[in-house]
Ligand SMILES: Nc1ncnc2c1ncn2[C@@H]1O[C@H](COP(=O)(O)OP(=O)(O)OP(=O)(O)O)[C@@H](O)[C@H]1O
């Protein structure tokens with residue numbers, strides 16, 4: 001198992017080693033190829049991506065400042081919004097105009113930045129819903145439980161395994177609406193995996209998840225790569241990006257401004273300018289933190305005095 | 309005051325023709341609104357389409373009764389498709405607006421002067437129910453226990469009606485505990501999440517609209533057959549709102565919610581009405597006349613509904629925990 005882990009990661013890294021660190025760089029075995037995708041909201045160009053390829057079997061991070069267009073870009077690719085122009089292929093097949101549910105069926109499954117737990121369904125029902133090709137989802141077959149119950153049992157077993165992995169086993173019969181924000185994130189990710197995707201697109205999967213759990217979630221995401229899935233995720237936490245991603249794509253104001261291996265990207269002047277800021281790397285020392293605190297307090301007091 | 313009369317009337321209403329019709333209409337609405345979250349405000353239209361389907365086929369065209377039933381059902385399916393195709397891709401409120409308008413269009417078409425030869429105008433149609441009563445298994449007479457009694461025709465309508473209610477509940481129970489029902493409930497919660505899991509949301513919403521509409525048309529058949537006549541103004545928007553009252557009273561998204569709601573609604577409505585009439589007639593209440601009882605009765609219905617929504621929004625059979633989730 002462990003040897004295999006090293007293998008897949010090494011494979012992905014080896015494949016990406018020869019790829020130049022420049023926006024739009026071609027990859028040896030791309031699962032997703034995007035060309036000239038543009039989405040405008042009135043006068044605002046939210047997304048204008050010239051060319052991007054996602055390497056199969058890799059974990060790719062999509063980073064960029066708030067409002068860079070990451071979520072909008074996800075929405076275009078997954079059929080939740082209609083691009084003004086552009087073309088993209090998944091596994092070599094064109095995906096323009098393919099409706100959202102068809103996109104998922106073809107193996108490209110996304111999660112949402114604003115979590116969409118189905119509140120009045122139990123955690124287990126949420127999970128079961130993710131399974132594909134269910135016989136009981138046909139109205140007439142639904143009437144005869146004998147026709148779908150065996151499949152339902154298989155689905156339940158699979159769901160239970162995933163719930164255990166995501167530490168939600170104890171919650172299986174609770175309403176999803178009763179879960180905490182972080183637990184909902186976990187449920188949504190587990191539910192997406194029930195679809196059995198080839199490409200998993202996670203929009204800020206770790207937002208609101210506690211540090212200990214983040215560690216184990218990172219493990220799960222790496223695990224997805226081991227199982228042969230490709231992962232594309234949006235994340236603001238740079239430590240996490242550095243830890244798990246094989247490749248990083250940086251968006252700013254709708255366009256891809258840089259891409260490359262995590263270390264290269266984090267040293268890139270444009271990226272530091274647009275996103276990370278000068279101090280991103282050095283964690284604060286206690287003295288520095290206190291200094292900042294004093295400064296903030298002083299500013300606050302000054303403000304209060306001004307008002308008085 | 310004649311308490312026996314008051315209570316026997318109330319019980320008769322609780323299991324009577326109106327209760328059956330509203331139970332079926334509300335079962336249909338339950339599929340639309342309770343399970344799938346579709347705001348159908350045109351359930352009266354589905355009843356009208358069913359009623360006029362059978363009435364027109366038999367009375368106007370002189371074709372067999374059973375063909376009329378088939379045409380009524382087909383018309384309900386068609387009506388659902390016509391409503392659904394333009395609106396189900398849009399936001400929920402559009403369906404509400406379109407359905408309320410479409411039901412009114414149906415009513416205005418069947419009452420129009422131009423089509424009087426086909427649908428009978430404001431007088432409606434009659435002479436289409438002979439075959440139905442010809443199948444009556446009860447011989448003429450009064451049937452009942454003590455003061456509660458029905459004649460053989462009403463009893464036949466009730467027998468068929470309650471069998472239909474039972475069958476509809478059985479089908480709803482079966483499909484709602486299946487993966488199919490799970491998709492509907494998920495759509496009610498969040499369409500986009502369901503899309504992202506590879507389900508064709510439009511298709512499921514359409515199936516729900518058709519299924520609930522067909523059950524609504526069964527209520528329409530019973531409505532027409534029980535009166536042996538059908539008039540356009542029976543199918544006004546008021547009918548839809550009473551069906552919603554029944555549904556919310558009993559508990560939405562519960563298999564027996566609409567049935568219990570219909571029984572209690574009609575029982576209470578007639579209990580209060582007969583009670584007030586008796587009280588006025590026996591000078592127990594002196595400040596209103598018998599003619600005002602009807603209006604006051606409906607005011608009390610409104611008041612009751614408001615109190616219900618405040619103190620028990622989940623209805624009688626509903627689950628308090630589910631309502632609590634909305635506040636999160
Ligand atoms: N439906 C919409 N209508 C108008 N403008 C929109 C719409 N959706 C997004 N935008 C705009 O497009 C830009 C990109 O938004 P998007 O949500 O894609 O950002 P993001 O990169 O996901 O940011 P964050 O990191 O904060 O999630 C923003 O300026 C936003 O205001």
Ligand SMILES: [Mg+2]
Nearest residue numbers: 070071072113
């Ligand atoms: Mg976003």
